[in-house]
Amino acid sequence: MPSSPAAPQVTARRRAACLAELAHGTERFLAPRRAQCPWCGSPRLRTRFRVPDLLQGRPGTFGVDVCRDCAHVFQNPRLTPAGLAFHFGDPQPRTGDPRASRRRMRATARAMLAYGEPEGWLDVGTGDADFPEAARAFFPYTAFDGLDPTPRVLRARAADRLEEAWVARLTTPGITDGLRARYDVVSLLHQLDRTPDPRADLRAALSLVRPGGHLLIELPDPTSTFATILGRWWPAHTQPRHLHLIPPANLRAELESQGCAIVRTDRLHTPHDLTVATTLALTHVLPPQDAPWRPIPPSEFQQALRAALGYATAPLTAAAAATDHALAPLLRRTGFANTYRMIARKIRPTP
Template identity: 55%
Template sequence: MRTRVRTPDPARRTPGPFVVDECRECGHAFQNPRITAQAMAARDTRGRPDPSVERALGARGIRRRHQAAARAMLPYPEPESWLDVGTGHGHFPETAREVHAYTSFDGLDATARVQRARAAGRIEEAHQGLLTDPEIAGRLRGRYDVVSMFHHLEHTPDPRAELRAALDVLRPGGHLLVEVPDPACAFATLLGSWWVAYDQPRHLHLMPLANLERELRTRGCTVVATDRAAPHVPYDLTGALCLALVRRRARSTLTRACAPLLAAASALDVGLAPLLSRTRFSNAYRIIVRRPAKIRAASSA
């Protein structure tokens, strides 16, 4: 292994840095040591990032990316049922319904936001909890034609268990759609600890595309599509600037003295996105796989 980055706690709630190590052989990066479950709960690590950072970054074309992800499933049989894992407030199902008008969208989330999503009519069924929970997994087994995970897998302590559970709730021949940050992104090297996608301590794992493909193929899945362009989120330069301000306890400047600088960084991120998304500077990728009739057990190595 090698240490990929050391990053301070942006909220200054714990002493010392968070460390992201990387396997030299396969490129898998992970938080080491991992934050404890108690600390994760106390920090609400599955919730939103620092509010000042979030306000500065804004939505960054999230509706456009949701539409692109929904359209990515058009070449395949029209799904009757779709489960969005880590759905939050249900904004993806709400947008995807415009593309798949005859699909029933359900949502799963660890927080009560999924109940509010159902109350708002964005999803039909709300499942609060973890997909790896035996009770939830048993209840949902074999129910869905599509399972989607948008920037969810990197938050989980055991990505293999999440993938196994996702395949279990799919029907044979169903599709799993995953979008995650790309640790091979050139911005990670260029910006170091200022790369916003490290998002410590919330991101526990950063998986190269080849690793995820290999893991799913090991389980008998067929990789039907990959995409590094459409999932790119244009926030790298703006995020680095926000992190610099937050770490220096200059949060109030995010909306005052530094507003012109933030606006310039944002404009640069957005303006360069059409070009950068087609290069190694793309910061995320999408993979779509088809579930086999029978899932093979994978090695625990």
């Protein structure tokens, strides 16, 4: 869902810093275009669409390609380290129904009950540790640790939501050295679609799992019928934050090649496709909201017009949300399901 500024006007200081960054040009935010699939190496690529940042209106246009051989969907050209820093630098504000989010996290944790009480569990990309907090209801004796690239993870530890916390990514040099084969469970919930190299993250995550332990993964499903119907307006297609969308068959094959056995795969459905698509489309045509990357703040008239039009179109978003929730029970086990969960048991040690 599109974010809203925390105050009517962002600070001049933040705007000046952002505009100074943009003054160096946006070309450096994108690498050269790939001629081959980053997953299977095939040159048979097809561009699905080119799209601006529909979520926050940051500058730039982004391409999304699909491999004709393995169906891997990816951003092409991809963000450079400078582009990742610019577009991922600010944490996303919380959106959606927090109660629904808690229910989804509890359902994810419940799926692990069949495999016993883990001694240690690392949640990757944990943020404020909402998932460990939800999982603790089912695993009260498990020590939950967290890894996240933002300082939020340290605040979560200070709030006793985590035993240990690291401000890092899985591929940060040296971060996994002292954690090798330490955990019974490592969870990657909606993380591999936002990393520049999902294979590298998978290898790093598996190195932290003990033989016999489990890797818990949830991802958007690019084979969902909603992905085809909604195209650029599908939530998991939003750019530039979704870098890779991995079909379930590709992830299964990769995990098996890394010495894992797939013990469970579930099709899931979060009822938000029509709601987010409607909101993105409406936001795209409304007067822009203020943001630090806009050189000139919107006038009072533009702000008032945006508010009035937003109020007038609210019934459309409400109708889309009602349709999403009404259809959800019917779509969960069909080709419209938008998410999948995979649980893999590590059979042999990571090289």
